[in-house]
Amino acid sequence: MPALPDGVPVPADGALPEWVRAPAGTAGARPFGVYVHVPFCTVRCGYCDFNTYTAAELGGGANQAAYATTALREVALAARVLDDAGLGGRPVSTVFFGGGTPTMLPAADLARVLRGVDDAWGLADDAEVTTEANPDSVTPESLRVLADAGFTRVSFGMQSAVPHVLATLERTHDPRRVPDVVRWARDAGLDVSLDLIYGTPGESLDDWRTSLEAVLATGVDHVSAYALVVEPGTKMHAQVRRGEVALPDEDDQAAKYELADDLLTEAGLGWYEVSNWARGPEHACRHNQAYWRGDDWWGVGPGAHSYVAGADDGEHAGVRWWNVKHPRRYAALLEDGSSPGAGRELLTTAEAQLERVLLGVRVREGLDVGALDPSRRAAVAGLVARGLLDGVEAVRGRVVLTRQGRLLADSVVRELTP
Structure with a gap:
């Protein structure tokens, strides 16, 4: 594990x-x-x-x-x-x-x-x-x-x-x-x-x-x-x-x-x-x-992860945390009235934006080109030319994978993120 x-x-x-x-x-x-x-x-x-x-x-x-x-x-x-x-x-x-x-x-x-x-x-x-x-x-x-x-x-x-x-x-x-x-x-x-x-x-x-x-x-x-x-x-x-x-x-x-x-x-x-x-x-x-949308959720159980978005203040974007892994330790903490949380990550606005791209590219409706970092928007045309992104959707301002793009989704994400 x-x-x-x-x-x-x-x-x-x-x-x-x-x-x-x-x-x-x-x-x-x-x-x-x-x-x-x-x-x-x-x-x-x-x-x-x-x-x-x-x-x-x-x-x-x-x-x-x-x-x-x-x-x-x-x-x-x-x-x-x-x-x-x-x-x-x-x-x-x-x-x-x-x-x-x-x-x-x-x-x-x-x-x-x-x-x-x-x-x-x-x-x-x-x-x-x-x-x-x-x-x-x-x-x-x-x-x-x-x-x-x-x-x-x-x-x-x-x-x-x-x-x-x-x-x-x-x-x-x-x-x-x-x-x-x-x-x-x-x-x-x-x-x-x-x-x-x-x-x-x-x-x-x-x-x-x-x-x-x-x-x-x-x-x-x-x-x-x-x-x-x-x-x-x-x-x-x-x-x-x-x-x-x-x-x-x-x-x-x-x-x-x-x-x-x-x-x-x-x-x-x-x-x-x-x-x-x-x-x-x-x-x-x-x-x-x-x-994939970045909604809030609470994960119950040993090793479970949770996420809550933060106030939109331009700096903080959300907090993700995870529970201790072993069921014995998990049960003992809760029985004592303590949180079973083992650690958490405080996401910046930039980190949350990166995750939005990572997840949004994988779904059929795709992602608005405006969600990409300005330095990576020019990469869309090259990915269309290589048959990895849908050209019609790109003209509409959407980043949508073709089937070949789905096969190489991780590579596409790397090219679309700083």
Whole structure:
């Protein structure tokens, strides 16, 4: 797992900087979302570098059965901190339970945490409430409990439909179960997304086509497809270092991205972010869109990150902070009445502007050219000439990636930032 970022200390009470405080009457202007990190998994997949733990890794003092109660302590702290900063009173637009595997907790526990969020701030009438899940971690009954509690969406970690690919990724579910869980979720009234990974060592282009066709056969309205990245510190990274498996090939990954885009587009799912496709705007993941827009959010759970924009004073733009990583330390701090924050970053206006470009370039609507640093606006014409940015959109003053640009999005961003 990666180390936490460097940062300045978070006050024991979690208080936000004075310059974050909202001017009177403006607190409700910015949307607000909540992320809930559930750090438990049955096994650790060899490619995963998320802040997750199996029962054997947790050790004493980290009680999975008590996790909902612990998370609700942070919800209560968050409500106090935001109220003190004049940022309370905003209904929650989106809630996202991620992990780990949130559905390792009983559905009743997830429902209890959601009720706590509703009690603290209120859920917007049209709130989107998502949980991630593994296909082997739900039942028709548990999905109905979630839907009855106010969940609106479930995102299943399918990753592949091919057994040998799943084995390399160390995924435990039977791919034949995926159509069943999609049907169960839809019968419960939930919108459904399927998540895929491409570029796994040993995965052929035909294997990838099989996975895409299996996804489309379920009729889901949202698909995420991410290129495998072998992160340092993971089991797979060690396997690569020892020569046991090969690193993903960039040309192979590009071919698989193009195949995904072809098949998903033909099936009526359009891209709205480099790695995400939806049947229409109503099926896009609004919680992730909030991240890309720079909305406020509070991240509950060990290792979770949060962000609140600052007052527009030309110097300060916002504060981002992150919690301690281990569930045992996280629970102990909250039980003592202290913030679980491990550190925070105070963003300047220039830093926030840079992040706006980094995120805005990746979405389909793109970015206004005026958002670029004046020194980088001339680069747009060159990127259009190389087929990486849409020329028609550029004439309209928008920076929008072509498909080739999506394949090279990181390179495009580097050319558009100082």
